Amino acid sequence: MIRSEILKEIAPILRDQLVVCNIGIPSQELHAIDDQPTNFYMLGTMGLASSIGLGLAIAQPKTVIVIDGDGSVLTNLGTLPTIGNNAPANYILMIIDNGSYGSTGDQPTYTGMKTDLAGMARAAGCDNVVEVQDVDTGAALQAAIDGGTATVMVVKCDSGNAKMPVITMDPVVIRDRFMKSVAG
Amino acid sequence: MNIDKKIADDLVANDISFVTTVPCKQLAGVIEEIDQRDDIFHIPSNKEDEGMGLCAGAWMGGKRPAIIMQNTAIGVTINTLATLIQFYRMPLPMIISYRGELREPVACQVEMAVHTKALLNQLNIPTYHFHWQRDVEELDNILKYTFMCSKPVAILTDANFWGGYGDQ
Ligand SMILES: Cc1ncc(C[n+]2csc(CCOP(=O)(O)OP(=O)(O)O)c2C)c(N)n1
Ligand SMILES: [Mg+2]
Numbered sequence: 001m002i003r004s005e006i007l008k009e010i011a012p013i014l015r016d017q018l019v020v021c022n023i024g025i026p027s028q029e030l031h032a033i034d035d036q037p038t039n040f041y042m043l044g045t046m047g048l049a050s051s052i053g054l055g056l057a058i059a060q061p062k063t064v065i066v067i068d069g070d071g072s073v074l075t076n077l078g079t080l081p082t083i084g085n086n087a088p089a090n091y092i093l094m095i096i097d098n099g100s101y102g103s104t105g106d107q108p109t110y111t112g113m114k115t116d117l118a119g120m121a122r123a124a125g126c127d128n129v130v131e132v133q134d135v136d137t138g139a140a141l142q143a144a145i146d147g148g149t150a151t152v153m154v155v156k157c158d159s160g161n162a163k164m165p166v167i168t169m170d171p172v173v174i175r176d177r178f179m180k181s182v183a184g
Numbered sequence: 185m186n187i188d189k190k191i192a193d194d195l196v197a198n199d200i201s202f203v204t205t206v207p208c209k210q211l212a213g214v215i216e217e218i219d220q221r222d223d224i225f226h227i228p229s230n231k232e233d234e235g236m237g238l239c240a241g242a243w244m245g246g247k248r249p250a251i252i253m254q255n256t257a258i259g260v261t262i263n264t265l266a267t268l269i270q271f272y273r274m275p276l277p278m279i280i281s282y283r284g285e286l287r288e289p290v291a292c293q294v295e296m297a298v299h300t301k302a303l304l305n306q307l308n309i310p311t312y313h314f315h316w317q318r319d320v321e322e323l324d325n326i327l328k329y330t331f332m333c334s335k336p337v338a339i340l341t342d343a344n345f346w347g348g349y350g351d352q
Pocket of ligand 1: 025026096263
């Protein structure tokens with residue numbers, strides 16, 4: 001499965017949750033599949049989805065699901081120790097590990113070679129790290145939501161992108177409707 | 185006057201309850217002070233752009249954030265300031281130790297000091313420079329201004345403000 005197929009499958013689970021979504025095609029795909037005010041789309045700032053989600057999870061009690069990418073976690077590796085030492089129970093980091101920089105044309109990342117993100121997360125202090133195959137994502141995500149502990153999911157899937165339109169929504173509108181959903 | 189305590193007091197008085205830091209020698213006292221405050225959640229970050237991501241999330245979650253960092257971090261965070269904090273219009277007070285200014289003993293620090301105000305200016309970031317201890321009296325107004333206009337705002341605090349780098 002590629003990322004967009006996973007997102008289609010888990011859209012009904014994501015629908016009622018606060019979601020912080022990674023820059024580029026992941027956000028475009030989620031936006032096209034099921035746009036919700038509870039989705040915070042990153043339009044830039046590669047790497048910070050996991051950090052934004054962590055700040056959000058600490059600041060308020062609702063479950064926060066971060067949809068991140070292998071390339072983005074690799075560029076902000078300092079996030080893993082911060083998550084490992086601070087993540088509250090309502091924090092779920094779901095790394096779509098397609099072994100590539102998907103948005104920029106599927107250039108390979110090191111996770112498709114010798115680098116193991118789940119091992120790195122564990123070494124950074126994340127207690128609950130699960131490795132998931134693409135077809136099992138929905139069940140694993142639901143288990144993480146129901147489990148009530150901070151979870152890092154590393155979802156192994158194929159590289160590839162669906163053709164979706166660029167998000168043209170104003171960033172302040174994205175942020176404002178998201179904040180209203182957080183507070184509501 | 186204890187400026188570490190005064191800064192922490194002003195943060196608390198402005199309802200700032202989420203603070204991330206990357207240390208600088210000049211900031212050691214204020215970081216220690218913040219660590220002791222029950223009404224501030226202090227989360228150290230490993231890099232300042234990561235810290236700004238945490239602050240963005242905390243703000244969307246209903247908490248007022250602040251970041252405490254060194255001016256060299258302006259070189260680390262330009263993309264984040266432009267594409268996250270400014271693009272989504274979020275408030276972010278940045279209490280910044282201004283290394284490489286008067287009374288600085290380390291020559292390398294001057295290399296980023298000479299770019300600091302130019303970069304902040306290029307980014308249209310409101311910038312205040314604390315050089316004398318009494319300048320801290322402005323902090324309360326600057327914090328109010330930051331949340332009024334929902335912008336990142338820089339407060340540069342140099343070695344003279346902190347009482348001299350070597351003899352503090
Ligand atoms: C600082 C910076 N460098 C490079 C880019 C270009 N860029 C945007 S998305 C992306 C790939 C992200 O890969 P990953 O997180 O694995 O997500 P995927 O698209 O594979 O799901 C890159 C390199 C950028 N936006 N910012
Ligand atoms: Mg990827």
